[in-house]
Amino acid sequence: MTALLSIRDLTVSYRGDGREVPALRGVSLEIEAGERLAIIGESGSGKSTLALAIAGLLARGARIGGAIEWAMPNLQMPHSFAPPSVLPDISPTRGEISSSVAGTSFSTSMIGESGNEKAISPLVGEMSGRTEGGAVERRPLHLGSAVPRLGRDIGFVFQDPSSSLDPVMPVGKQIAEVALTHLGLSWPQAYAHAKTLLERVRLPDPDASMRAYPHQLSGGQKQRVAIAAAIAAGPKLLIADEATSALDTIVQAEIVSLIRRLVAEDGMTLLFISHDIALAAELAERIAVFRYGELLELGTTAQIVNAPRHAYTRALLDAHLGLDAGPLRQAGAPA
Amino acid sequence: MSLLAVSGLTKRYRRGGGTVAAVDGVAFAIEPGETLALAGPSGSGKSTIARLVLRLTEPDAGTIQFEGADFRSLGGSALRARRARLQMVFQDPLAAFNPRATVARVLDDPLRIHGIASRTERPRRIAALLERVGLGADLAPRAIHEISGGQRQRVAIARAIATKPSLIVLDEAVSALDVSVRGRILDLLLDLQATERIAYLFISHDLGVVRAVAHRLVILDAGRVAESGDARAVIGNPQSAIGRALVAAAPRLNRTTAP
Ligand SMILES: Nc1ncnc2c1ncn2[C@@H]1O[C@H](COP(=O)(O)OP(=O)(O)OP(=O)(O)O)[C@@H](O)[C@H]1O
Ligand SMILES: [Mg+2]
Numbered sequence: 001m002t003a004l005l006s007i008r009d010l011t012v013s014y015r016g017d018g019r020e021v022p023a024l025r026g027v028s029l030e031i032e033a034g035e036r037l038a039i040i041g042e043s044g045s046g047k048s049t050l051a052l053a054i055a056g057l058l059a060r061g062a063r064i065g066g067a068i069e070w071a072m073p074n075l076q077m078p079h080s081f082a083p084p085s086v087l088p089d090i091s092p093t094r095g096e097i098s099s100s101v102a103g104t105s106f107s108t109s110m111i112g113e114s115g116n117e118k119a120i121s122p123l124v125g126e127m128s129g130r131t132e133g134g135a136v137e138r139r140p141l142h143l144g145s146a147v148p149r150l151g152r153d154i155g156f157v158f159q160d161p162s163s164s165l166d167p168v169m170p171v172g173k174q175i176a177e178v179a180l181t182h183l184g185l186s187w188p189q190a191y192a193h194a195k196t197l198l199e200r201v202r203l204p205d206p207d208a209s210m211r212a213y214p215h216q217l218s219g220g221q222k223q224r225v226a227i228a229a230a231i232a233a234g235p236k237l238l239i240a241d242e243a244t245s246a247l248d249t250i251v252q253a254e255i256v257s258l259i260r261r262l263v264a265e266d267g268m269t270l271l272f273i274s275h276d277i278a279l280a281a282e283l284a285e286r287i288a289v290f291r292y293g294e295l296l297e298l299g300t301t302a303q304i305v306n307a308p309r310h311a312y313t314r315a316l317l318d319a320h321l322g323l324d325a326g327p328l329r330q331a332g333a334p335a
Numbered sequence: 336m337s338l339l340a341v342s343g344l345t346k347r348y349r350r351g352g353g354t355v356a357a358v359d360g361v362a363f364a365i366e367p368g369e370t371l372a373l374a375g376p377s378g379s380g381k382s383t384i385a386r387l388v389l390r391l392t393e394p395d396a397g398t399i400q401f402e403g404a405d406f407r408s409l410g411g412s413a414l415r416a417r418r419a420r421l422q423m424v425f426q427d428p429l430a431a432f433n434p435r436a437t438v439a440r441v442l443d444d445p446l447r448i449h450g451i452a453s454r455t456e457r458p459r460r461i462a463a464l465l466e467r468v469g470l471g472a473d474l475a476p477r478a479i480h481e482i483s484g485g486q487r488q489r490v491a492i493a494r495a496i497a498t499k500p501s502l503i504v505l506d507e508a509v510s511a512l513d514v515s516v517r518g519r520i521l522d523l524l525l526d527l528q529a530t531e532r533i534a535y536l537f538i539s540h541d542l543g544v545v546r547a548v549a550h551r552l553v554i555l556d557a558g559r560v561a562e563s564g565d566a567r568a569v570i571g572n573p574q575s576a577i578g579r580a581l582v583a584a585a586p587r588l589n590r591t592t593a594p
Contacts, residue, residue: 042513043484219377248377248540253584275513278586306591319514321543323570323585 003071004033004237004269005054010066012049012058020063023049025293031237033071036263036270038284038301040277040316046293047273051241054271055156056147072148072236148237152182155230155268159242161222164229165214171225172198172210175232182233197228200265201258220251224258231262238263241273256283277316281305289313336403337364338534339388339502344397346383357383358394359558367501368532372545372566374581375555381538384555385506388536389423390414402501419449422495426507428487434480438465438490441479445497464493468523485516489523496527506538521548542585546570554578 012024024046031037039047052058054068148154158164166174175194179185185193191210198206201224214222223243230238240259244252260283263270274280280287280301287304289296289312296310308314342362347354358380365371373381386392388399390406399406402420409417425431432441442461446452452460462472468489479487488508495503505524509517525548527533539545545552545566552566554577561575573579 042515249542249584250376250580253586276586277514278588281588282586305588316514317588317590319518320588321514321518321541321547322588323543323546323582324587 002033003030005071006030006067006069007050007054008067008069010050010053010068011064012046012053013063014059015061015063023062023293024053026066027290027293027295028066029288029295029298031269031271032286033236034267034269035286036260036272036284038272038274038280038287039290040274040280040287041290042275042316044292045290047275047290048241049293050290051156051239051271051273054237055150055154055239057150057156070148072153149182151178151235152233153235153237155233155235155238157223157227157230157238157240157243159245161219161226162214164226165222167214170211170213171217172212175225175229178229178232194228194232197232198225200262201225201228203228218251220247220255223247223251223255227255227258227262231266231268234266236269237271238268239271239273242275243272244279245275252279259283277305278320278322289316337400338367338369338402339536340364340398340400341384341388342398344384344387344399345395346380346387346392347395356558358387361397361555361558361560363553363560363563365502365534365536368528368534369551370528370535370537370549372537372539372549372552373555374539374542374545374552375561375577376540376581378557379555379577380558381540381555382506383558385423385504385536385538389421389504390418415449419445419498420501421504422498422500422502423504423506424488424491424495424508425505426510428484428491429479431491432479432487434478436479437475438477438479438482439475441490442475442494442497445494449498451498460497464497465490467496467527468493469519485512485520488512488516488520492520492523492527496531496533499531500533502534502536504536504538507540508537509544510539510541517544524548540581542570542581554581 007030008028010024010027011022013020013022015021027046027050039050041047049058053064058064150156156164165171172191172194175197176187176190179193180187180190183190183193195206195210198209203209203221203224209217209221214225217225227243238259243259244255247255256279259270259272262268270284272280272283277287281304284301286298287301288298289304289310291312296312297304297308299309304313305317308317341364344358344361345356346358347356361380361384363371373384375381383392387394394407401417404413404417406417439458439461442464443457446457446460447454461475465472465474470486470489470493474482474486474490479490482490491508509520512520521544524535528535535548537545537549549566551564552569553563554561554569554573554575556575556577561577562569562573569578570582573582
């Protein structure tokens, strides 16, 4: 396997309330070409920051150190990128800073509410993905001379599909525009390409769907459209940041199998970001576990699930409530 | 007699030219101290049922019996008294509270409105409520928007138990929380149920969570009951198509080593 990109000693901090809030602390990892890599962690662990840094989407206020080196053919020189027209509000607010409850059976000391000094406040830790007017200044952290372009080389799927779709444009046209911008197609070609993509993401009645506006689609359908737009230019790397977290379990499973199929068909590399370790394990070949902005461990899915090295990973596994878990409460009639 | 019994519960909404039945002839009962889960895909009517039970929305048809009274015909002080016995916790407590209100204010309201404690007694009651849900009294002066999501959910639970309810409706109350925080909140709910004998109407699309906390389970599909029964039995051997789909879709860890 060869690396698609190498991240070396990546450090990102955001400025909030006049202080510097670290979001990533010296992260190094390689993403292999063609692999499905999951990044998992809880609120404030820095996983979205990593995704945004790789995609070149970090906000102006972010301070960045370290390097991201790409081994993609046909990259363009810097400053030629086109920022996306709409940027979502990236502000995970899950989780809890601190509190204490003694002796509970679900809990473990390694995760969650421990009030750890190193904890990055989920209220401020990952909030800075947004800038005024949706314009984003690209951070020149790619040390090589060539940088990948979002949309062409990298496809990005966000948690909330509405945030990346234009509410007043038919979805077919939105997907066609991506193809037009990056593939040098004529408009009829781009439009035909968009329809093929809607078929590939299994939207019902692609002809009618081409003319639909986002508000006329369900959450799962909107996410299918967002995925179609993300892969429209044939990117090498697909980043899905909590792309199924807002969906119900059934739709989530459908979107996960859609992503798996598209990644396989197009030979894409997948970076799948999730707070759900079981979901990550179903999709990814390797899993990287993040906490408080640090990469705790990285291994094959089997390794992470069956022989975690870090106690925190074990705690995350134990906190999973599966359908095969032992009883967590006394069975039988209520008291 | 059941604590809560609904039957024929129906609610229609206008959509496009016609109407859709968000809830369509639903019946179930909850016994004192019991957790009944409502599960189902998005749009199956779970939240609508929660709002109907809480009388935040009026049904088009059906009956709601709560603590032996016809809940729909209650009004005035009788309704207010019953409302104190029936509380709620939603997914996003930030949306439920004024974000600038302090924790103390959020907990003071129910104590005052339902005449549970005198003005001088209330600060002590608030401290006791915070302690009961695993929070320090030092949180009282903080604004709701200044505390974390898990802490807010604890405050929401503290507010719900302030009026000594017999039933709490929880609509996706742990869905937005980190798994570890979720575990602790579920522990708190189980502990409250064991000590105060509170019943829960527990709404979730996550069968793993349902299986961990619920005694019985009702699976909804398009506003109707698809199947119901003992929670573990239904999840272990679902009979309806939607029940099978929900079970199949739940992410599995497949650990080979015992946890
Ligand atoms: N105020 C309303 N006006 C119109 N339609 C509504 C309203 N509230 C709910 N509905 C419709 O009723 C149906 C049931 O919605 P409901 O919110 O109860 O589902 P749910 O099971 O809670 O879904 P979710 O898992 O997404 O929360 C849906 O078709 C919804 O669009
Ligand atoms: Mg709902």
